[in-house]
Amino acid sequence: MSTLLRTLRNLRRIGLKEYGHQLQNIGDTKAGTFIAKDRYGNKYYENLVEELPLRTRWVDYKDKEYDAAQIEPGWHAWISYMVDKPPTEDPILQRRVRDWEPKEHRPTLTLSRSGYKPYSTTKNKYFPWIPVAKARQ
Template sequence: MSTVTRTLRNLRRVGLKCLACLEWLTNSRALIGDTKAGTLIGTDRFGNKYYENMTEELPLRTRWVDYKEHEFMPCQVEPGWHAWISYMVDAPPTADKLLQPGHRTWEIPEHRPNLTLSRAAFKTYSTTRPKYSAWAPVAAPR
């Protein structure tokens, strides 16, 4: 939870630009009660924005993502940006050529999200007969 002093400090740091205030109010961090201010590092193909603040934040909480969609899912983060956010690499994908999408020959050209727990999730199909069957009691006529 963000304190009032931290919110005011970050608001003073960002400024009272009309567009920035509107973006801050509609931001997902504002809805969960956390306010942060940092420098914009880059934007991915889906419109997600990636920020970094190395001065005021706690260790391992200096990088974050602002999702374009309000109903966000973490699988919307591309692999290169995921490596940068989780501190696997120091340089963002905009600066590192190996992390940019489409550079590797074996890579799928479009990013496919993880569909677990959705209707499109993979479900196995078994062709073997089950070892156990459910018991259905039958009442004998009297």
């Protein structure tokens, strides 16, 4: 969490609605310059002046149930400080949708009912002991 003075300054800069949205989604208030919006609708921001090192870039996800796989590879490189320029400014990171890429996002299904569950096709060598109790008289 941030200091009271910084929180009040951010409240004045971003407004009450965005202030509540940020507290609900990222748990902190941040004011920065809007960099761009990707094809999933996520918004990317940067503030090089007031934020702590390695906390100067952040993403505002479009969905409430966000998934880290919704960040495109070029934006992931920018947000994790692998490159200095965002994909909108860097010609190497200009990413087009290729024929073999999915047209829309498929969420990661790990920890859900639709997730991959491995199963064994071999018989067990050992079986658990099941006690047989004699009926009481």
